[in-house]
Amino acid sequence: MSVELDVFVGNTTIMDEEVYQFWLDGYTVNDAVKVRMEGGVLEECETSAEVLYSDTMDQYRTFQMCERLLHSPAKLANQLLFQIPPHRQAMLIERYYAFDGLFVREVLGKKLSKGTKKDLDDVSAKTGITLKSCRRQFDNFKRVFKVVEELKGPLVENIRQHFLLSDKLARDYAAIVFFANNRFETGKKKLYYLTFQDFAFCAGLLISKWTVGAMDNMVEDMDVDLEKQFLQDLKDLKILITDKDLLDQHKSLVCTALRGKTNVFNEIEANFKNLSRGLINIAAKLTNTKDVRDFFIDLVEKFIEPCRSDKWTSGDILLFLTHYTNSAHMLDSFKHQVLWDRYMGVIKSCILKMYHE
Amino acid sequence: MPGKLKAKIVAGRHLPVMDRASDLTDAFVEVKFGNTTFKTDVFPKSLNPQWNSEWFKFEVDDEDLQDEPLQITVLDHDTYSANDAIGKVYIDIDPLLSIEAATRISGWFPIYDTIHGIRGEINVVVKVDLFNDLNCFRQSSCGVKFFCTTSIPRCYRAALVHGFVEELVVNEDPEYQWIDRIRTPRASNEARQRLISLMSGELQRKIGLKVLEMGGNAVVGYLQCFDLEGESGLVVRAIGTACTLDKLSPGTAPNTTTHTNAHPNTAPASNACNSPSKDSKEPVFSEDLPHPFSGPPTPFRTLPSSTSSPPPFSPSKPCSRQSSSSDTDVSLTPKMGMGSGGSAGKETGPLKTLIRQQTQSALEQREFPFFTLTFFPPGFLVHVGGVVSARSVKLLDRIHNPDEPETRDAWWEEIRQEIKSHARALGCHAVVGYSESTSICEEVCILSASGTAAMLNPRFMREGCLDTGGSDHRLSRQPPLVVAGSERNDTEVGSAWLGFEDASPPSCGFCHIPYDEFNMPFPAQLTNCYRCRRQKVPDVLFTTIDLPAEAAVTGKGCLIQARLCRTKKKAQGEVNATAISNLLPFMEYELHTQLMNKLKLRSMNALFGLRIQISVGENMLLGLASATGVYLSALPAPSGIQIAGKTPNDVNYEQHISTMQKRINDTIAKNKELYNIHPPKLFTLDPEAFTGLNTESLEEVVGSPIPDRQRSRLFRSTSESSDDLSELDLSHGKKDAFVLEIDDTDAVEDIQSLLTDAPLPSGFYSCNTEVMPGIHNWTPSLQMFTSVRVYRLSNANLTNHGLNKIFTELCENLLKTLYFKLRSMIPCCLCHVNFTVAAPEEELIQVAVTAVAMSFDKETQQAADKTVKKGSADNEEQLQFSMELPAETSINQPTTRPSGVSESAMVHSSSRDRCSTWLELLRLKAHTIRRGSVKTISSSERCSPLPDGRSRSLRSTRSLPCGAPVSVVKMTPLSFLPATRIVKYLGIINMFFIRETTSLREEGGVSGFLHSFIAEVFAMVRAHVAALGGNAVVSYSMKECVFMENPNKNQAQCLINVSGDAVIFVRESDQEATPPLVTSSTAADGAT
Secondary structure (H helix, E strand, O other): OEEEEEEEEEOEOOOOHHHHHHHHOOOOHHHHHHHHHHOOHHHHOOOOHHHHHHHHHHHHHHHHHHHHHHOOHHHHHHOOOOEOOHHHHHHHHHHHHOOOHHHHHHHOOOOOOHHHHHOHHHHHHHHOOOHHHHHHHHHHHHHHHHHHHOOOOOHHHHHHHHHOOOHHHHHHHHHHHHHHHHOOOOOOHHHOOOOHHHHHHHHHHHHHHHEHHHHOOOOOOOOOOEOHHHHHHHHHHHHHHHOHHHHHHHHHHHHHHHOOOOOOHHHHHHHHHHHHHHHHHHHHHOOOHHHHHOHHHHHHHHHHHHHHHOOOOHHHHHHHHHHHHHHHHOOOOOOOHHHHHHHHHHHHHHHHHHOOO | OOEEEEEEEEEEEOOOOOEOOOOEOOEEEEEEEOOEEEEOOOEOOOOOOEOOOOOEEEEEOHHHHHHOOEEEEEEEOOOOOOOEEEEEEEEOOHHHHOOOOOOOEEEEEEEEEOOOEEEEEEEEEEEEEEOOOOOOOOOOOOOOEEOOOOOOOOOEEEEEEEEEEEEEEEEOOHHHOHHHHOOOHHHHHHHHHHHHHHHHHHHHHHHHHHHHHHOOOEEEEEEEEEEEOHHHOEEEEEEEEEEEEEEOOOOOOHHHOOOOOOOOOOOOHHHHHHOOOOOOOOOOOHHHOOOOOOOOOOOOOEOOOOOOOOOOOOOOOOOOOOOOOOOOOOOOOOEEEOOOOOEOOOOOHHHHHHHHHHHHHHHHOOOOOEOOOOOOOOOOEEEEEEEEEEEEEEEOOOOOOOOOOHHHHHHHHHHHHHHHHHHHHOOOOEEEEEEEEEEEEOOEEEEEEEEEEEEEOHHHHOOOHHHOOOHHHHHHHOOOOOOOOOHHHHHHHHHHHOOOOOOOOHHHHOOOOEOOOOOOOOOOOEEEOOOOOOOEEEOOEEOOOOOOOOOOEEEEEEEEEEEEEEEOOOOOHHHHHHHHHHHHHHHHHHHHHHHHHHHHHOOOOEEEEEEEEEEEOOOEEEEEEEEEEEEEOOOOOOOOEEEEEOOOOOHHHHHHHHHHHHHHHHHHHHHHHHOOOOOOOOOOOOHHHHOOOOHHHHOOHHHOOOOOOOOOOOOOOOOOOOOOOOEEOOOOOOOOOEEEEEOOHHHHHHHHHHHHOOOOOOOEEEOOOOOOOOOOOEEEEEEEEEEEEEEEOOOOOOOHHHHHHHHHHHHHHHHHHHHHHOHHHOOEEEEEEEEEEEOOOOOEEEEEEEEEEEEEOHHHHHHHHHHHHHHHHOOOOOOOOOOOOOHHHHHHOOOOOHHHHHHHHHHHOOOHHHHHHHHHHHHHHHHHHHHOOOOOOOOOOOOOOHHHHHHHHHHHOOOOOOOOOOOOOEEOOOOOOOOEEEEEEEEEEEEEEEEEEOOOOOOOHHHHHHHHHHHHHHHHHHHHHHHOOOOEEEEEEEEEEEEEEEHHHOEEEEEEEEEEEEEEEEEHHHHOOOOOHHHHHHHHHHHO
């Protein structure tokens, strides 16, 4: 005897969040049943493996039928096929668009193309996340990217409205889109130690401070691209390192302010010029798309690594960057105060986030 | 020419991409009614077209308005080739034809295609302007209301009940016409859908005409069925109960419905119940009512009797049996006189005759005194005799002339006559809870009808009786709105017991036997009623109706199923039919025995809602009997089950028997606990009354020596009503102990299977009636579902026993899955569990279940239980529950809102295991909340019941681009929604869909295919209800689910027929401000 057909349809669609997670994680029905059994649900509910299998199978089918709707979450609310209470809808969407930190680190900054998708089996092998789950996450990134690419207005808000995501998740997606669009390099060995949240934080800053939308959020279509003019203007900051006087003056101002306040004063004093050159050079090169891609790696190589080898604490970094930024205002011949703040504000926060002691 | 139909096509959304090149669609719409078609403009290149069409007007006969559906077809415009159809919407405009129902249909409808399923949605507005038609020869019956509900609908009162109406129409099945060979599957399916829609319309119109002829204005308990007879045609038939319904003014709640007539003695509620009034008919267990507003206890009258009073009813009067005209008739119709009865002793004899004389006049003149209702105003049922059923096996032949469906009519006529005569044999003049069904396999068709023989109250049969008698019934039966045990009931209980000068107190009257004690139609064990001790009651009672509200029940009920599978040789024509009719009596007998055993195993003594389905397949017959077992306080306690061996010398064997006996005894004891069955000890007030009764009934019968008796007898006798019919007697002889004899391995397995019925998981109850006795405090949270399973029997040479085992496992497993699926609703009860079985192909068994799971409130439940117990135990020395249970608890708790309950239940719950489940549940919830960073609107599902879904969803949705979200539509097979009040009936929903696929694998196999189809059917029902302005479907049922597959060809087809009543409900809590209902209604009544 075999079960040829087995369905259960409720007027209100029944969905088990645990099973949903298994489905999202790409478990096969059999694996999901195994895990559920290990979870002790059999004893708890006085039931049998057969029942569990039937239930799991049924839920999987429901999720598959829902998946089409989840691709454009707004449809979920006004489709007629499944009657799902609103809070459940929100849960379904939020979970569907949730992603693994490990996975996103692998594809962050990569082009969301077919080629990348083909490599997902490597990613799957490397991260231990099932290929199915990898594909879903990748497709989500791509879908969100495609939709917001053509939209005007603030990026985060667009994502939130179109995909009905929570603010937090919308911000994460904004970061992913932003990274994919600018193709920031995140896969280099030196950057391994950084988590997705580190990058997401930086992306948030870049989006809110350095893009066109940052200055006037309705003007242009995009939050996704860095403001060209701003990048162009950054070249003017070079004066801080090319003008010998200015550099010395800047150094002395910073050193005066820091004396006695830190254990690494000597290192700061010794490295000041190198560090300053590093930061300013990053700014000056950002007109180059290639150098934009290397933005994070440059920050690490030019600033974070030297500091780390000298055993700075985060406090030291904060202290240094604060005074480094502020002291520039006291330089009479330095005229680019606004530009400087716009640049250093982001750099300072990024470095602080990226500096793991 | 009395009607103008107007339709407007507003917009579409989520349309499928029809043009691959542009990924868009150029959609337009055809609107067709009868032979007139209108078209909208093409809305180019959009998946969300906005047509905003003009009003398309159709001027049509009201006859057409009733028969025809409005047909809306969405197409994709193609310049060069033929336009592609996207899908269709059929809108039944019948609800617009009655003034009291819906006024317009407006909303989003799924666009349905029989090959692709739902493809987007379309927004349509439909209105009807009706002109008055005074033509007395008219063929239409506009304005007659139809209800699937098998009780008087909640916002109506029945002024008159006219009785049985039936009709059938036949046609050729388009699927079998020659043209079907050359047209596409889509065209064929659509032709079929359209034809059935037309036929249903016609049928409804014809029944409506009959109702008008009778002077009624509504059909209640409308049951429409399709017989897909294949080559020989398509039959659509319907039965119902014609009534004259009066709409209750919206001000009166249905709870208070009752009092449309002035009752001089109507006192405010508080008075009525505190005074130990003469209302001896006060229901003793008011709390036992299924739920606070079970069915309006509407006045119930029938047509005035004819002037000449017919002679007194004589059960022996031969009934004219019409022999079938069809020569294919090889029927042997086994008759069932199920259940046993009792009679009302000598002293009530004259009264009985009187009753007969009175009621007869009203009923006798009807051809069929049948009622499709299953729930009645209190006092309406005087006595219930037992289940009557009839089956007949027929050979189908082509219906030659569709306009003269005589053969089919004659078949049913014959069956109904038989039912009528069975009822008479049981001393009853009416049949209630009546239904008909068929099972078809190839050219063989089993026609079945069943009902419950009953005596109806003469008071309800007289015109004008309502003003005087009966009012007390109606008043008293209303429980307080405050759900669980209020103190009111406590006071009532004591007083209600004493003195009854009337023949039958409502709490037990219906159990008293209607037939003559000394001239019993079948051997039965009678005892004096355990409540009134005046009249005779049978030892068990089987019925097809719902538990009467006034019935006194001990403990809770449960779903009892008997399952049976019998192999049959493959055969053709008459041989096949004969084989089947030979098998039928044995199947009925077995099913009955199983039911009886299981009933006793649960220590119960009555079955309600009994439904026996016998389904025929090519090489087997399937039998499934479902019912809700209860312990009626009026009936004697069931005896235990005794097993006896055949070979008493074998020691091992003895050993085996005694272990088994022990297991049975243990199970009985366990069940008593589980269902809370602690019947009062016999009272010693009237020893004489019990002389005839063996004192064993409550002692442990099981230990007594085994009487050497056959477990029951199957004997044949000629019934007085027919000369050639065999009669089965299914009663089980004397009852001092119920003996199961183990004489072969079969019997051993029987007992094994008896014991292997899986126990209900804790927190669950189940029944197939409207509600569960002993459970109140329903929360608004409910879940209706349909589950379908098909099993393939891999082993070709199965014995009957092997088959039985498999079939039983099937059903048990299915139930287990349901319990597991619905575990988040615990504590809950599965209500109206309706199983349908079929053997669609050789080696395939299909089981479909539709039911509703309803949560109840555990904490208040317990309090209520105790109050009930307290009441029932009142007179007895054996008080199960300590009296210190403070009355306040029971008063304070009941109205706790569900959201608060989970906590309180956790804290207070006295039962340890429940407590752990609760904790478990909460833990789980907490877990889920933690896992998802979701902003849940409410933390748990239980606490966010759907009823206010409309407003809730509005609030909760973040800015949605595509307009307002879909409003929530609840569905339930019951006639009510817990904790709500139905304020309006919008019309009947009766839909028929076909779905076919030629890419079965791509759609996820058979399961994927059927899953989406059922979901689509639900969606279309909901959409229609929402468009009518409703927010729920009650009395929903899936009447037909025919599934066929051909995996080799990657094809499958499925037909589904569903029906129900669209309603608008409001939440009970919205009404809470309105205080004591009875008083308010009294005030209203005063005006009349």
